[in-house]
Amino acid sequence: MKLILIAGALALFFSLFGTPALIKALARRGYGQIIRDDGPSSHHTKRGTPTMGGIIIIFAALVAYLLAHLVMRSPISVSAILIFGLVIALGLVGFIDDYMKVSRQNSAGISGKQKIFGQVVFAATFGYLGTHFPDKDGLTPISLQLSTVRDTSITLGVVLVVIWVAFMVTATSNGVNLTDGLDGLATGASVMTFLAFVLIGVWEFGQSCAVVATDNCYNVRDPLDLAVVAAAFAGACTGFLWWNASPAKIFMGDTGSLALGGALAGLATSLRVELLLIPLGGIFVIITLSVALQVLYFKATGGKRLFKMAPLQHHFELMGWGEVTIVLRFWIIAGLSVALGLGLFYTEWVAG
Numbered sequence: 001m002k003l004i005l006i007a008g009a010l011a012l013f014f015s016l017f018g019t020p021a022l023i024k025a026l027a028r029r030g031y032g033q034i035i036r037d038d039g040p041s042s043h044h045t046k047r048g049t050p051t052m053g054g055i056i057i058i059f060a061a062l063v064a065y066l067l068a069h070l071v072m073r074s075p076i077s078v079s080a081i082l083i084f085g086l087v088i089a090l091g092l093v094g095f096i097d098d099y100m101k102v103s104r105q106n107s108a109g110i111s112g113k114q115k116i117f118g119q120v121v122f123a124a125t126f127g128y129l130g131t132h133f134p135d136k137d138g139l140t141p142i143s144l145q146l147s148t149v150r151d152t153s154i155t156l157g158v159v160l161v162v163i164w165v166a167f168m169v170t171a172t173s174n175g176v177n178l179t180d181g182l183d184g185l186a187t188g189a190s191v192m193t194f195l196a197f198v199l200i201g202v203w204e205f206g207q208s209c210a211v212v213a214t215d216n217c218y219n220v221r222d223p224l225d226l227a228v229v230a231a232a233f234a235g236a237c238t239g240f241l242w243w244n245a246s247p248a249k250i251f252m253g254d255t256g257s258l259a260l261g262g263a264l265a266g267l268a269t270s271l272r273v274e275l276l277l278i279p280l281g282g283i284f285v286i287i288t289l290s291v292a293l294q295v296l297y298f299k300a301t302g303g304k305r306l307f308k309m310a311p312l313q314h315h316f317e318l319m320g321w322g323e324v325t326i327v328l329r330f331w332i333i334a335g336l337s338v339a340l341g342l343g344l345f346y347t348e349w350v351a352g
Helices: 002-028 041-046 054-072 078-104 112-130 157-179 185-206 223-244 253-270 282-300 312-318 323-351
Strands: 145-147 151-155
Touching: 002 054, 002 185, 002 223, 054 078, 054 223, 054 253, 078 112, 078 157, 078 223, 078 253, 112 157, 112 253, 157 185, 157 253, 157 282, 185 223, 185 253, 185 282, 185 323, 223 253, 282 312, 282 323, 312 323
Parallel strands: none
Antiparallel strands: 145 151
């Protein structure tokens, strides 16, 4: 537990006090947000706000995790290494996209196909490597079984696991990216979800088959260290939220949103709660579905729109809702979704 507290506190410290320095550095170089002309008119005042703030989130979480293990003289787990590798790789994809936008001074970064390709390649690599490196009990970072709120008896095999993980990571990182449209929305929702993973990791460690050999024990590799990873990201996001809340002094950009989506999917996969990510990240799912429904309705009706604008948060903006009102109400939805996910997780354990 000390590791979790130290990692979370250090990440919060680095992010809270490191973000102003990053804001100044980005502002000096003119790395400001490019605003789409077809978006809500209220967003035009945000033009020029420093972006690529995801750099500090990744840095704070990684350094805090490493320092916590150094202080406690605790070994670093393979599961954590793989997740941080995935986060850095996806953050790099987002950084390239952000950099191209600010350097060209338009909202067109890398193409959608290029972005998806990068996400799929890195996610598939994470999925493949995760099925290797067994510990002394034969547990690998990623199971070959399909998991809901724990591993099921459905064996996927390496190929299907890689495909499934690639889909999960790509969908989640894009979901967070779509949610990151209002000040603090994606950051605050991510904090809640990461805290849920802290609780799940601690619970799985306490109910591990290596600790308590019961019928409903958990066969998960490195659950406690995965809770440390989640705490580091929760702390980093909380510190960043101080500066990202409305009116935002900095945006995380694709650098942060793609990386955070990768961290969430990586934790869900490694903790064997893959499908539980749907309720835990409920707000990301809802917003992603709004985009999909908008596209399908537009094509089916020959150009009519289901929402005034997608993603969903912009629909409410065009209805006249204030930005802070939307963010707070969406945070409430995110909190209820996390509560539902944790309730399902605990209920399954009790029933088991």
